[in-house]
Amino acid sequence: MTAYMNHKDLANEVIEDARSREIADGVHRVLDRIASAEEKAGREAGSVRLLAATKTRDVGEIMAAIDAGVRMIGENRPQEVAAKADGLAKRCVERGFTLGVTADAADSTEVVTSAHIPFHLIGQLQSNKIGKVLPVVNTIESVDSLDLAEKISRRAVARGITVGVLLEINESGEESKSGCDPAHAIRIAQKIGTLDGLELQGLMTIGAHVDDEAVIRRGFAHLRKTRDLILASGEPGTGNCHELSMGMTGDMELAIAEGSTIVRVGTAIFGERAFI
Ligand SMILES: *Cc1c(COP(=O)(O)O)cnc(C)c1O
Secondary structure (H helix, E strand, O other): OOHHHHOOOOOOOOOOHHHHHHHHHHHHHHHHHHHHHHHHOOOOOOOOEEEEEOOOOOHHHHHHHHHOOOOOEEEOOHHHHHHHHHHHHHHHHHOOOEEOOOOOOOOOOOOOOOOEEOEEEOOOOOHHHHHHHOOOOOEEEEEOOHHHHHHHHHHHHHHOOOEEEEEEEOOOOOOOOOOEOHHHHHHHHHHHHOOOOEEEEEEEOOOOOOOOHHHHHHHHHHHHHHHHHHHHHOOOOOOOOOEEEOOOOOOHHHHHHOOOOEEEEOHHHHOOOOOO
């Protein structure tokens, strides 16, 4: 178990009023940044959805973000999903929302109402943890190989569910980053499209860790081009490959200019992480 989980109770539900206001201000600032970036890019208002990246945050902090308008959350680690899922689901139901995979949804991707808060996995998934996340998450954004997709497919079929999948692509080529090689992405996406129990919903990338905005934008633009080629291929199971999950605290404006449909934001909502 990851060390930080020993010194923070992630299931904690009660936070200080001041902390709750700080998080609400963060959410409002991010929603304003998204709206301005949409406008500047000539995109329709509301075409970019905000996913709150909630790693290291407890249930109370995440609910403060939801109360301030967050309507999608993403966790990195299966252990954190497990630690928070019950508390979050209960607090969401009290507010009239459903969260993640609901008990009555045989098909986890089908519930798309304004009262549903999708729960995504955005961090690396080891195959022995698939069973931990499938009861909870609607979509796994961090599928970076056909092998992992096949394993998720088998587990989903066994459970009689459909799991949303984004193919994560390492557009920057940085060694430290996960994601498949861009040169193989289209072929892998087309294969994922044929797997039972999965719905290929789009692509995901993490922006290059550099100062040069042109380099960051190039990676995002390439993700969009790859998505367009996958859609244009007309191959079976690729027709819903619309999402572009790209853009974080430091580069969301660049990502929105390049067509992002989901920005994954942690720091700008919750503040700096005290631990990784
Ligand atoms: C932490 C994380 C984010 C959010 O990063 P911030 O810079 O804190 O906004 C987005 N995507 C992934 C995969 C992450 O792990």
